[in-house]
Amino acid sequence: MLKLRDFLHLPQLDHLINQLVQDDGGLVVLAGIEARVVAPEENEAIMPSGLSAIFNILMQEILLAHPLSQAVVSAEERSLAKVPRQISRRVRLLKVEGPGMYAQQIEIAARQRPGLLVIERLNEESAAAAFRAAQSGVRVLVQLDSVLRGPAVVHQILELGVPREHLPALHWILTNQRMAVLCGHCKRPVAQGDDQIEQLRRRYPHLGTAIDTLLAGTVETLKTGQATKKGAGPHANMRFYRAGSCEHCHGTGYQGDMAIFDIFRNDPAEKSFFSQKSLLSLEEYALYLAAEGDLDLDDLLDLENHHLRRTYQMLTTSERRLTETNLALSRKLVELEASNRVLLQRTEVLMSLQDLGQALITSTDLSELAARICRRAGELCGADRVALYFKRTEEGDSGMAEILALRGWDSSFVGQRLDVRQVYDLNEKPRITRCMQTPP
Ligand SMILES: [Zn+2]
Missing domain, CATH: 3.40.50.300 (P-loop containing nucleotide triphosphate hydrolases)
Structure with a gap:
């Protein structure tokens, strides 16, 4: 113990x-x-x-x-x-x-x-x-x-x-x-010639007796607490x-x-x-x-100042630590919030895809399905305007495409047909055409 x-x-x-x-x-x-x-x-x-x-x-x-x-x-x-x-x-x-x-x-x-x-x-x-x-x-x-x-x-x-x-x-x-x-x-x-003892007496008058005891005794006496005197004379071992x-x-x-x-x-x-x-x-x-x-x-x-210095040092050290910890926590919080946003987005995507999958299986109404795809795509991308083109495979690569659904545009364009090449690049690696202006 x-x-x-x-x-x-x-x-x-x-x-x-x-x-x-x-x-x-x-x-x-x-x-x-x-x-x-x-x-x-x-x-x-x-x-x-x-x-x-x-x-x-x-x-x-x-x-x-x-x-x-x-x-x-x-x-x-x-x-x-x-x-x-x-x-x-x-x-x-x-x-x-x-x-x-x-x-x-x-x-x-x-x-x-x-x-x-x-x-x-x-x-x-x-x-x-x-x-x-x-x-x-x-x-x-x-x-x-x-x-x-x-x-x-x-x-x-x-x-x-x-x-x-x-x-x-x-x-x-x-x-x-x-x-x-x-x-x-x-x-x-x-150095022995130093007026250390006088300085101490002046600084701490109430320590007079303790200083006298020290002068009369030896360091060994202090350490063992025994009253035996070793060494000789004042200042002997002090x-x-x-x-x-x-x-x-x-x-x-x-x-x-x-x-x-x-x-x-x-x-x-x-x-x-x-x-x-x-x-x-x-x-x-x-x-x-x-x-x-x-x-x-x-x-x-200078005991008081020594103590003040140490206390101040300890307080500033812990203050610095607290600030560092707070900063680290804030950084973690920002990271967590970002991760949370990504997670929410992914969940939305998953739910949208699930919803669309369900609609594909159950829906018999093509225009209703098209409108739903438009809406979901708009929500996922944060777009306020969406157009859905539809190309029938039996019409061949050189065929026509049809505007199947619109969001944010005049719905009277729905059903309009256009050359598929205007919206779909049919090169070696077919991909959707990028248009910088209003889409066809
Ligand atoms: Zn050293």
Whole structure:
């Protein structure tokens, strides 16, 4: 089974996630941006964030922490309720069928008092019902599409129509974002003389303690999470890097990306969300990863812009994909319409031929049959004028022809006889004469 730990790169997160999954109840929000790539291509710069995967694992970990709990999953997609066999009997999917059904489904699910209510997406439809369920004592886990992090996410939740008095039901906000990882082949260490530490302190004053810990400890200490001190003195193993350029990363300086997290827990003793800080902020998380050489120091110093750039890139990529998909669909539609027209035409031809065949078998009236042939021929060719000539074989090749039927011309000409050569070329390959003026 894939564990949340597989996504986490730092031990600092472990005990916080443990607290989160073992919490008694309330609402847990996983905030982040789910990839909007319509049809991912190879070499795509932006890969899916894996938000749903993290969400699914979070659900599993909560269930494992509460062995007697059953989960009800309210989702449009079946895939969200997929769990390993060992807990699959404890998970039930309540499929959301169509728009307008979300809130109702959540109410139904909440009335069953499940140990865990999993809601695929927090939006205008589901938000109020999700908070009511949490308020009534049900443990709720939801995903929220958001570019915000930590307590700022609450602004977005309020905009979804959740009443302020229901906000205390919100216990945890786990934010997941992604950052580009430095190419291991060409990353360049930042010179020791660089005023990197001072820059970091100025940029993120609240990271002072974390920076001090880093200075006192070593990178190994961070990775194992053990308090043993290796190496000696400040700056011993802490080294920041900047992006380089090489053939391995196609000159970009980056290879792939990694998840970074922000963990916020609402303290019920506090009056407001917005005066509270995250237990582990995104900046702090990124600081540890930068100190391990995974992230670019400049990206860390400019985290907001890095995030904005990536979000913008992802949105434009998906917008371009949507446009391309729409264009391809329009082209297909035009092709289909053309095929449909041809098909209709062929059907008409077939029906006309069938009609004529039937008439040939059953009709005893030559002029009625001739009029019908004229009409059908006119319909098939889209012609408003048709003349049907008739040549009797017994009259020989040099014989006469007769106007048998007309459409669009004076019917008094019907029955008139004319030289067959005027309408029928009797050369080696006999064919109908083409006339550019009024036919004879
Ligand atoms: Zn490189």
